[in-house]
Structure formats: C-alpha cells, structure tokens
Amino acid sequence: MAAVEQTILIVDDAPENLTVLSELLQPIYRVRVAKSGEKALHIAGTEPYPNLILLDVMMPGMDGYQVFAKLRANPDTADIPVIFVTAMDSSEAELYGLDMGAVDYLSKPIKPPILLARVRIQLELKQARDWLRDQNTYLEAEIAKRMAENELIQEVSIRALAHLAEIRDPETGNHILRTQGYVHQLGLLLRAHPRFTTTLSERYVKLLARSAPLHDIGKVGIPDAILRKPGAFSPEEWEIMKTHAKMGSDAIEKAEQDTEQTVEFLRLAKEIAHHHHEKWNGSGYPDGLSGDAIPLSARIMALADVFDALISRRVYKEPMPYDKVRAIITDGRGQHFDPDIVDTFLTHFEIFCGIAERYKDPPAEVTE
Structure with missing residues (x-):
C-alpha cells in the first residue's frame, strides 16, 4: 500500500493542535480530524477505517482512555493502532497508556521529526501485521480446501472398494448407504450414554461412519457359487462364507501396512470388518468374542447390519x-x-426406519 493511501485520524479537542498536526501530516498522508471522542468513534467505525489514530488523552466529556477502550471493544476498530498524544509527560501516564494497549505514547509539545518517524514505523508495522493476517487467512483457507479434497477422495475410494463387494453380491443394493446412515446415527445417539461417552467423540463417530462401508469387503474373496447361492448353505459352505470377516480385515491391514503413518479410520474399518459378526453372548464368529471384548465399532455395526438384512429383500x-x-x-x-445399544436403537426406532426408507432399494424387476 502506498504511503499516500494511508489514512490517519487525529483526535484532539484543541483546534490549534489539529491544525498543527494536520499541516505536518497532510503532505504525506490522508488526514481526518475529530474534536471529540464521540466524533472520533464515529469516524473510526466508518469505512474506510483509518490506518492509525493519534489520540489526545485529556479531552472534555469522553477522555482518550475511554475512547481507546471503546475502540478496542469494537471488532471493526480493535486492530487500528493508536498513539496517545498528550501533555501528560510522566512515566506513570506513559506506562498506563502502553499497558492499555497503545502502540506508542508521545508527549506535547510535539517534535515534528519524532512524530513523523513514529507514525511511519507504526504504519509499516500495521502493514506487516495485515499482510501476515491475510497470508494466514489464505493459508487456512487453502488447508481447509485441501483437507476437504482429501476427505472427498477418501470417501470416493472407500465407496469404490465397498462397491467391489456389492458387485459380487448385487442384492445388497443400497445396503452400504443405509448401514452407513444407521451407524452414524447410532454413534451420535450413543454419545450421551455414560458407557460410551468417552469413546464416542465427535471425531470417532465421523470416522466410524466413514469406515462402515468396508464392513463386507472380504466378500470379494468368497466364490460366486457360495456368495450368490439362493438357498441355505451347507456346513462346508457356511465355514467358507464365515471367512469373509477375516479376509476383509486382512485386506485392510495390508493396506494399512503400505501407509507411512497410522490412518485412524482404517483401524476402525479393520475392527468392523473382522468383528461385526461377533455376538454379545460369544456365539458369533470369527473369534467367538463376547461382551465388551467385542470392539464398540463392531457392536454398533452388528446391529446396523442385521437390521438392514432383515428389512431387505434377498x-x-x-x-x-x-x-x-x-x-x-x-x-x-x-x-x-x-x-x-439395542435400548438406544429401539428408543429411536423411527429414525432408523426413516433412513431405511430414504435409501430404499428400487422394486425388484418382474421376469416372465
């Protein structure tokens, strides 16, 4: 910003002081003047805002300290640098002004070279602060943009992997969207429960929902003859079908090993894939875990998965x-x-029915 574009507001109740300061500064800067604190606040709070304020302390009515306090209380003027200009030349007065937050303190009578130097320095400092603030704002916006892009890429990648299993098992339809919705909603509702409040942070619930579509990724390793079989499985076929849980977690673990650092949602995805067929009483698979030994992520997924299987056509x-x-x-x-988890689910049963209806599968095609 060129020097001629800098605006300085001079606040003083003495017309002769305004004249002297104006004549000194006008050749270099744009100058505005105010003879009272009220007028100064009005000018300072109106765009274009001044770049610097020279503020007299001893004024009738609202003194300089009161004006300064109101400037700092207004978000539009809080960052405008203020130099106190006053006939009070004691060290105590100067320290008080600086402690309030003024950038400088000048005693009358003013020495023109000193005033011009102090004004120039403070304007340069303000320019530097404004530049840094703008740079930080830009960088924060860029970081937020890149994070959003990364999250979108992550979401798309997860959906693509999940649809691999869906392609192998076409009857699942919108199962991925529905179960993701159930898991997210259950996680939000369970945050209020004392058993789960420590684990279910806002971030955990977000990652839990992001991980949910990978719960059946292991089905890509199940032979079509078993995966697409219309009837009941034989005991041998059932044992093969049950391996999809471990195959899914093994696949995710291999992906995890290829990353240079821990990816938190992959840890949850691995838990869900491996343990979402475990049962509270220990009769599930693949490890026969029971109770709280089953990861919370998998316990939530288990209910979501079974609910959707029951309401869906196969x-x-x-x-x-x-x-x-x-x-x-x-x-x-x-x-x-x-x-x-069941109690919370049943208390809000209508919400989960609503999610099911929102992502309802299209009617089955009628074949002759």
Missing part, C-alpha cells in the same frame, strides 16, 4: 415388516447385541 426371502424386525432385535438384546 433371493431366499422377502423383506420383513418393521414391527417384526423390531421384535427380532428386541429378542437379540443381551444375546446377539449389546443391550445398551
């Missing part, structure tokens, strides 16, 4: 009505599912 069954599904979930309390 080649071997029609979708169940919500009231029947509710009864099945209730019966699974303390057996299949964490009882406190």
Whole structure:
C-alpha cells in the first residue's frame, strides 16, 4: 500500500493542535480530524477505517482512555493502532497508556521529526501485521480446501472398494448407504450414554461412519457359487462364507501396512470388518468374542447390519415388516447385541426406519 493511501485520524479537542498536526501530516498522508471522542468513534467505525489514530488523552466529556477502550471493544476498530498524544509527560501516564494497549505514547509539545518517524514505523508495522493476517487467512483457507479434497477422495475410494463387494453380491443394493446412515446415527445417539461417552467423540463417530462401508469387503474373496447361492448353505459352505470377516480385515491391514503413518479410520474399518459378526453372548464368529471384548465399532455395526438384512429383500426371502424386525432385535438384546445399544436403537426406532426408507432399494424387476 502506498504511503499516500494511508489514512490517519487525529483526535484532539484543541483546534490549534489539529491544525498543527494536520499541516505536518497532510503532505504525506490522508488526514481526518475529530474534536471529540464521540466524533472520533464515529469516524473510526466508518469505512474506510483509518490506518492509525493519534489520540489526545485529556479531552472534555469522553477522555482518550475511554475512547481507546471503546475502540478496542469494537471488532471493526480493535486492530487500528493508536498513539496517545498528550501533555501528560510522566512515566506513570506513559506506562498506563502502553499497558492499555497503545502502540506508542508521545508527549506535547510535539517534535515534528519524532512524530513523523513514529507514525511511519507504526504504519509499516500495521502493514506487516495485515499482510501476515491475510497470508494466514489464505493459508487456512487453502488447508481447509485441501483437507476437504482429501476427505472427498477418501470417501470416493472407500465407496469404490465397498462397491467391489456389492458387485459380487448385487442384492445388497443400497445396503452400504443405509448401514452407513444407521451407524452414524447410532454413534451420535450413543454419545450421551455414560458407557460410551468417552469413546464416542465427535471425531470417532465421523470416522466410524466413514469406515462402515468396508464392513463386507472380504466378500470379494468368497466364490460366486457360495456368495450368490439362493438357498441355505451347507456346513462346508457356511465355514467358507464365515471367512469373509477375516479376509476383509486382512485386506485392510495390508493396506494399512503400505501407509507411512497410522490412518485412524482404517483401524476402525479393520475392527468392523473382522468383528461385526461377533455376538454379545460369544456365539458369533470369527473369534467367538463376547461382551465388551467385542470392539464398540463392531457392536454398533452388528446391529446396523442385521437390521438392514432383515428389512431387505434377498433371493431366499422377502423383506420383513418393521414391527417384526423390531421384535427380532428386541429378542437379540443381551444375546446377539449389546443391550445398551439395542435400548438406544429401539428408543429411536423411527429414525432408523426413516433412513431405511430414504435409501430404499428400487422394486425388484418382474421376469416372465
């Protein structure tokens, strides 16, 4: 910014002081004057804001200290540098003014070379501060933009991987979107529960929802003859089908090993993929974990996954009505599912039905 564009506001109740200071500064700067504190506040708070204020201390009505306090209280004027100009030349007065936050303190009578030097220095410092602030604002905006782009890339990559499993098992339809919605909503609701409030931070819930689509990624390793079988599995086929949980977590772990640093959502994705078929009573797979030994992320996913499977059409069954599904979930309390998670789910059952309806699969095609 060129010097001629700098605006200085001079505040003094004595006309002769305004004249002297104006004549000294006008050849170099744009000058505005105010004979009272009230007028000074009005000028300072009106665009274009002054770049520097020369403020007399001893004025009738509102003195310089009071004007300064009001300037600092207004966000529009809080950053304008102020130099106190006063006939009070004691060290105590100077220290008081500087302690208030003034950038400088000049005693009358004014020495023109000293005043011009102090004004120039403070304007240069303000320019530097403004530049740094603008740079920081720009950098913060760029960082936020890059983070948003990275998160979008991450989301797209996760969805792409999840759809690999969906392509192999086409009947899942919008299962990914629905279960992600259930998991996110359950995580938000469970944050208020004393058992979970420590774990379910805002960030954890966000990462949990981001990880959820990878829960069945291991199905890409299951042979089509088993994965697409319309009827019940044989005992041998069922044992093969159950391996998808470990295959999924192993795949995610290998991806994790390729990263230079820990990626938190991959840790949750691995937990979910490996343990979302565990049961509260220990009768699940692959490890037969029970109770709190099952990671919380997987316990939440387990309920979301079963709820969606029950309400969805499969080649071997029609979708169940919500009231029947509710009864099945209730019966699974303390057996299949964490009882406190079930209680929260049932208390807000309509919310989860709403998510299911929002991402409802299209009607099945009728074949002749």
